[in-house]
Amino acid sequence: MSRILEEAITVVSAEHCKGCGLCVQACPQAVLALMSSFNSKGYHPAHYVGEGCTGCGMCFYACPEPAAITVYKKGAEYPDQEGR
Amino acid sequence: MAKEFIKGNEAIVKAALLAGCRSYYGYPITPASEIAHAAAKYFPRVSRTFLQAESEIASIQMVYGASASGERTMTASSGPGISLKQEGLSYLAGSELPCVVVNIMRGGPGLGNISPAQGDYNQIVKGGGHGDYKVIVLAPNGAQEMCDLTMLAFDLADKWRNPVILLADGFIGQMMEPVEFPAPVGDLPAKPWALTGEKISRNNLINSIYLDNDELEAHVGHLAEKYARITEAEVRFEAYHADDAELVLVGYGIVSRIIRTVVDQAREAGLKVGLLRPITLFPFPTRKIGELCESAAGFLAVEMSTGQMVDDVRLAVNGRLPVHFFSRTGGNVPTVEEIFDVVRQHLSAAQPV
Amino acid sequence: MAKLILEKPKGFCDSYERKPGDHGTTHYCPGCGHGNIHKLLAEAVEDLGIQDRTIIISPVGCSVFVYYYFATGNIQVAHGRAPAVATALKRANPHAIVVSYQGDGDLAAIGGNNILQAANRGEHITVIFVNNAIYGMTGGQLAPTSLLGMKTATTPYGRDLLNEGPPMKVVELLSSLDGPTYLERQAIMGNKYIARARKALRNALQCQIDGKGFSMVEILSACPSGWKVDPTDSYAWMEKNMLPHFQLGVTKDVRAEREPFFRTFKTLSAAEIVEQLDLAVPEPKHFPSKLQKTGYGDPSIKLAGFGGQGILSAGAMLANAGMEQGLQTSWIPSYGPEMRGGTAYCFVNLSERPIGSPTVSHPDVLMAFNRPSLEKFEPDVKPGGLLMYDSTIIDVKPKRGDIEILAVPATQMADDLGNTRMANTIMVGVYVAHTGIMSPAAIEQTLPLAIKRKNLVDANKKALRAGVDFAATL
Ligand SMILES: Cc1ncc(C[n+]2csc(CCOP(=O)(O)OP(=O)(O)O)c2C)c(N)n1
Ligand code: SF4
Ligand SMILES: [Mg+2]
Numbered sequence: 015m016s017r018i019l020e021e022a023i024t025v026v027s028a029e030h031c032k033g034c035g036l037c038v039q040a041c042p043q044a045v046l047a048l049m050s051s052f053n054s055k056g057y058h059p060a061h062y063v064g065e066g067c068t069g070c071g072m073c074f075y076a077c078p079e080p081a082a083i084t085v086y087k088k089g090a091e092y093p094d095q096e097g098r
Numbered sequence: 099m100a101k102e103f104i105k106g107n108e109a110i111v112k113a114a115l116l117a118g119c120r121s122y123y124g125y126p127i128t129p130a131s132e133i134a135h136a137a138a139k140y141f142p143r144v145s146r147t148f149l150q151a152e153s154e155i156a157s158i159q160m161v162y163g164a165s166a167s168g169e170r171t172m173t174a175s176s177g178p179g180i181s182l183k184q185e186g187l188s189y190l191a192g193s194e195l196p197c198v199v200v201n202i203m204r205g206g207p208g209l210g211n212i213s214p215a216q217g218d219y220n221q222i223v224k225g226g227g228h229g230d231y232k233v234i235v236l237a238p239n240g241a242q243e244m245c246d247l248t249m250l251a252f253d254l255a256d257k258w259r260n261p262v263i264l265l266a267d268g269f270i271g272q273m274m275e276p277v278e279f280p281a282p283v284g285d286l287p288a289k290p291w292a293l294t295g296e297k298i299s300r301n302n303l304i305n306s307i308y309l310d311n312d313e314l315e316a317h318v319g320h321l322a323e324k325y326a327r328i329t330e331a332e333v334r335f336e337a338y339h340a341d342d343a344e345l346v347l348v349g350y351g352i353v354s355r356i357i358r359t360v361v362d363q364a365r366e367a368g369l370k371v372g373l374l375r376p377i378t379l380f381p382f383p384t385r386k387i388g389e390l391c392e393s394a395a396g397f398l399a400v401e402m403s404t405g406q407m408v409d410d411v412r413l414a415v416n417g418r419l420p421v422h423f424f425s426r427t428g429g430n431v432p433t434v435e436e437i438f439d440v441v442r443q444h445l446s447a448a449q450p451v
Numbered sequence: 452m453a454k455l456i457l458e459k460p461k462g463f464c465d466s467y468e469r470k471p472g473d474h475g476t477t478h479y480c481p482g483c484g485h486g487n488i489h490k491l492l493a494e495a496v497e498d499l500g501i502q503d504r505t506i507i508i509s510p511v512g513c514s515v516f517v518y519y520y521f522a523t524g525n526i527q528v529a530h531g532r533a534p535a536v537a538t539a540l541k542r543a544n545p546h547a548i549v550v551s552y553q554g555d556g557d558l559a560a561i562g563g564n565n566i567l568q569a570a571n572r573g574e575h576i577t578v579i580f581v582n583n584a585i586y587g588m589t590g591g592q593l594a595p596t597s598l599l600g601m602k603t604a605t606t607p608y609g610r611d612l613l614n615e616g617p618p619m620k621v622v623e624l625l626s627s628l629d630g631p632t633y634l635e636r637q638a639i640m641g642n643k644y645i646a647r648a649r650k651a652l653r654n655a656l657q658c659q660i661d662g663k664g665f666s667m668v669e670i671l672s673a674c675p676s677g678w679k680v681d682p683t684d685s686y687a688w689m690e691k692n693m694l695p696h697f698q699l700g701v702t703k704d705v706r707a708e709r710e711p712f713f714r715t716f717k718t719l720s721a722a723e724i725v726e727q728l729d730l731a732v733p734e735p736k737h738f739p740s741k742l743q744k745t746g747y748g749d750p751s752i753k754l755a756g757f758g759g760q761g762i763l764s765a766g767a768m769l770a771n772a773g774m775e776q777g778l779q780t781s782w783i784p785s786y787g788p789e790m791r792g793g794t795a796y797c798f799v800n801l802s803e804r805p806i807g808s809p810t811v812s813h814p815d816v817l818m819a820f821n822r823p824s825l826e827k828f829e830p831d832v833k834p835g836g837l838l839m840y841d842s843t844i845i846d847v848k849p850k851r852g853d854i855e856i857l858a859v860p861a862t863q864m865a866d867d868l869g870n871t872r873m874a875n876t877i878m879v880g881v882y883v884a885h886t887g888i889m890s891p892a893a894i895e896q897t898l899p900l901a902i903k904r905k906n907l908v909d910a911n912k913k914a915l916r917a918g919v920d921f922a923a924t925l
Pocket of ligand 1: 554556
């Protein structure tokens with residue numbers, strides 16, 4: 015299942031995130047935050063708060079971890095999967 | 099093919115090009131500079147790469163890069179420069195990259211002098227760089243062998259994916275003799291592991307780092323097993339009147355030429371003296387020396403060092419017979435007369451007249 | 452068109468199979484700038500369409516494992532040596548895009564000369580220089596780029612101008628060279644800086660793709676672990692400490708002036724190779740059989756005189772001719788500082804049998820071209836041997852009674868022929884004719900092999916004949 019996005023979405027892969035917080039710092043909309051829970055490596059991963067992403071991609075380039083952040087801009091095909 | 103009266107150092111370059119060597123990365127040093135001079139002249143003539151690097155440290159690393167690209171490549175130097183190449187040699191051996199390195203030995207330690215010597219034996223044969231590795235070592239004793247063993251060196255390097263060092267001395271490098279050059283070699287072995295900047299080689303990795311202890315142990319074990327196979331397959335030596343000799347003289351490079359004359363003169367005088375000349379220093383002709391222990395009464399190692407190869411003779415003899423030693427150092431080459439005197443001493447000691 | 456999805460670039464491996472343990476994440480610390488730079492590189496490799504051609508060099512430093520991540524050709528190299536390895540990789544594979552990825556310790560300290568020389572040669576490679584002002588991998592020691600006052604494991608009291616000197620400005624240094632084409636410094640230090648670094652890196656790669664020569668981007672990059680700051684404080688740290696010293700921007704860009712250059716190699720046929728190596732088989736020579744007189748066979752000959760008297764080439768003449776005449780021959784010079792104005796000598800052996808020792812203590816023949824050589828070597832001549840000396844120059848007489856002695860006024864004869872420097876050839880002519888060791892024709896025909904200056908060949912032939920004629924008068 016996938017759908018064409020009407021609004022941008024940022025997806026943080028909790029297992030790839032090292033919780034450095036650079037994406038949170040980079041996000042002009044302040045729509046990213048670190049979770050209080052831990053991932054399996056013991057980091058507080060970042061997550062998207064759910065709305066307000068403009069798809070600017072700042073967090074993507076701020077993130078040092080290649081697979082941790084994916085930014086889907088408006089109009090992108092988004093794979094709608096539980097747990098992403 | 100043509101016979102040319104040529105310096106050993108220059109014969110190396112022509113032989114390398116005939117063997118399909120595609121690049122030479124060097125740095126000048128006496129008494130190896132003629133190799134760089136000839137390479138600078140001939141490599142571009144046949145559309146191949148010659149580059150004078152900023153140092154021997156760099157030139158061996160360029161060899162590392164060229165070899166990783168799958169081409170036949172070489173460098174040459176002498177004592178001080180060879181010391182600087184040890185880092186690269188260890189990496190080349192660790193990454194199993196073939197290459198040919200020439201060491202035209204001069205007097206040491208330190209800056210020493212530029213006269214012929216054999217004091218780099220331990221550094222080269224026992225491995226002067228870090229870690230558990232071996233290089234194949236070939237010891238030519240004249241201009242023809244500077245050609246033949248250079249060509250062999252490229253084949254052995256590719257066959258075993260290992261550095262091969264041509265270990266000669268200033269004398270062999272500077273001496274001119276007639277050399278018969280063979281025809282250029284045609285097809286070279288394929289190197290599917292190389293980095294060529296093409297799709298097929300995109301997944302290739304040239305590497306010597308194994309962070310995991312067990313992985314590194316497996317790699318070192320693989321290398322050791324390869325060296326054992328090299329030891330089985332690649333020993334080369336020349337035995338001259340050795341099989342019935344009471345005293346077997348052992349020497350390589352220029353020393354073996356002098357010993358040969360000693361043997362001729364001794365035989366004329368009715369003395370049973372022979373020569374065993376290792377052509378490969380690693381692998382060393384250990385088994386042959388063991389066989390000679392059955393027929394001989396003793397060995398005399400002659401070296402232009404204070405005693406390095408003699409240790410390998412002792413290991414091979416393993417206490418069965420006396421191993422005598424004679425040396426000249428500092429750039430001095432032992433004379434026929436000097437060696438003959440020593441031969442007489444040991445023969446008369448062995449068999450009271 | 453701008454991408455609709457920003458995701459892990461294809462320049463990376465899907466799964467980092469070469470990495471032990473977790474194949475999904477990098478080995479870098481949280482907030483480490485290496486990760487950002489990897490992403491920019493992987494993205495550029497994908498976007499520029501050079502993935503199959505790219506070979507990335509893993510240095511020694513925290514980025515030693517670059518090869519875990521990139522789906523390109525990979526090679527790991529010794530500390531600091533990447534520019535030398537890159538030089539040969541590129542020359543061997545001109546089509547490849549060679550990327551040298553290096554830290555500040557690697558590039559600016561141990562490999563300082565290697566980067567300088569590769570840049571100066573204008574090697575067609577791209578260098579990504581990660582300046583984090585510290586040795587990350589080995590535990591936070593001083594780097595050439597560490598800042599004044601900066602406390603590191605090896606500057607516990609801070610970098611001291613009078614002890615370690617000031618931090619090294621690498622792109623400025625390289626910009627003073629004529630060799631490089633494109634040099635820029637940028638930083639991974641927040642959104643707008645990252646965009647500039649991204650552009651710089653692409654320019655640098657494009658420079659190589661276009662055949663324009665050496666390019667390098669220095670990228671200021673956070674090492675939160677080494678600096679002992681939180682990742683989110685690292686950009687402020689950089690701004691405060693690094694930016695005042697390391698100015699951002701292009702320091703050199705001559706891409707527009709450079710003609711594109713792509714190295715190419717020809718493949719020569721076997722015959723062409725033989726020809727180019729001067730190994731083509733010469734016309735067969737026919738020499739009259741030699742008229743060797745008894746007692747002169749298999750000689751070992753020592754020729755000695757001042758450097759510059761043509762001692763070595765006289766020896767080479769004899770040896771070359773000997774070879775053509777079917778003899779075993781060897782020639783060995785005294786070499787080294789002696790050649791520079793001092794005494795020079797060489798040994799020549801001419802033999803029917805294989806030559807053992809190419810030098811002997813007691814030569815059969817001595818040709819002495821000056822007094823010191825005569826005095827020094829006369830006692831060594833083998834009893835029954837032959838001593839020839841230049842009686843124009845040597846004003847003493849040999850003393851030995853047990854050897855044959857020939858006084859040859861070689862320099863005078865050469866002078867009479869109009870070139871003093873051909874005394875050597877005259878002596879050779881006398882020797883050959885007197886002993887019959889080979890036919891004079893053999894040596895005349897092989898003269899060009901031993902004489903480098905071709906315009907002197909004819910004059911030397913004349914000198915040779917003068918020597919032969921002289922021998923007939925003896
Ligand atoms: C010849 C040699 N000397 C020293 C080392 C140890 N060493 C490994 S990494 C390193 C420093 C790397 O620092 P840098 O290049 O700045 O890379 P970073 O880790 O900061 O990215 C040193 C000294 C080595 N591997 N080889
Ligand atoms: S030590 Fe510094 S450079 Fe190394 S991985 Fe950690 S943050 Fe990055
Ligand atoms: Mg660093």
